[in-house]
Amino acid sequence: xxxxxxxxxxxxxxxxxxxxxxxxxxxxxxxxxxxxxxxxxxxxxxxxxxxxxxxxxxxxxxxxxxxxxxxxxxxxxxxxxxxxxxxxxxxxxxxxxxxxxxxxxxxxxxxxxxxxxxxxxxxxxxxxxxxxxxxxxxxxxxxxxxxxxxxxxxxxxxxxxxxxxxxxxxxxxxxxxxxxxxxxxxxxxxxxxxxxxxx
Numbered sequence: 001x002x003x004x005x006x007x008x009x010x011x012x013x014x015x016x017x018x019x020x021x022x023x024x025x026x027x028x029x030x031x032x033x034x035x036x037x038x039x040x041x042x043x044x045x046x047x048x049x050x051x052x053x054x055x056x057x058x059x060x061x062x063x064x065x066x067x068x069x070x071x072x073x074x075x076x077x078x079x080x081x082x083x084x085x086x087x088x089x090x091x092x093x094x095x096x097x098x099x100x101x102x103x104x105x106x107x108x109x110x111x112x113x114x115x116x117x118x119x120x121x122x123x124x125x126x127x128x129x130x131x132x133x134x135x136x137x138x139x140x141x142x143x144x145x146x147x148x149x150x151x152x153x154x155x156x157x158x159x160x161x162x163x164x165x166x167x168x169x170x171x172x173x174x175x176x177x178x179x180x181x182x183x184x185x186x187x188x189x190x191x192x193x194x195x196x197x198x199x
Contacts, residue, residue: 006043007170009065009177017166017184018068026062040064040176064174084165086127088113093168095132096194100154101141106134116157118143127159155190164191 007020010029013036021029023044029035040063048058084090092111099106101114114133117123120143131153133141141149160168163184167173173181178195185191 004044006064006172006174008043008062009040009166009170009180011065011067011180013067013069015067017163017181019166020170023062026066027060029066029068030060030062034068034070036067036069038063038066040180041174064177065180082162082165083127084160084162084168086125086130090160090165090168091127091130092132094158094160094164094191095155098132098154099134099137100131100157101133101137101146101151103154104134106132110134112138114138114141116146116153118145121145128157131155131157158190160191161186161189164189167191 004023006023008023008026010018010021010026012018023046026044027046042061043064044060044062046060046062048060050057088111089108091113092108097105097108097111099111111132112135113130114137115123115125116129116131119125123129137151141151146153161184163181167178167181167185170177170181182192182195
């Protein structure tokens with residue numbers, strides 16, 4: 001049975017990752033002739049109606065990565081200064097679902113967003129000032145800095161690039177999609193090391 005929840009990675013014609021889309025949106029792009037090329041594995045074979053004149057049934061094959069045509073100049077310019085929206089799901093995935101104080105791995109429901117410089121002390125709710133923390137460590141740290149609480153931060157928080165954020169938003173990223181995205185991460189990205197440890 002086909003799993004219709006598997007996401008398709010959409011890129012621009014130059015191969016820069018844009019977003020995750022469902023199979024319906026992918027089929028629409030194929031139908032509108034906006035798919036320039038595909039790569040990755042074949043995910044879906046979608047059968048349509050039968051042509052009254054020819055008697056042939058339409059078929060669209062959807063790959064795991066599709067490159068689409070269109071004007072993406074504005075997006076390409078903005079990508080250099082891109083700051084992705086901060087949300088807990090992406091934050092916890094960025095930090096490998098580890099508490100960056102005690103180093104233990106937790107389920108999302110047992111993690112919280114900790115502000116390294118507390119909001120009460122003028123800290124901002126931004127990627128470079130937040131880390132995943134278990135509720136116990138977050139409560140222990142409270143409104144103090146890690147140093148004041150006698151806690152060591154295990155990794156420096158960082159702002160994900162556009163390609164890194166696309167990865168962080170993905171659900172069940174396939175091996176070919178992961179390989180494609182990794183090629184777009186900066187060489188210095190902490191995600192390279194974290195993902196290597198998990199493979």
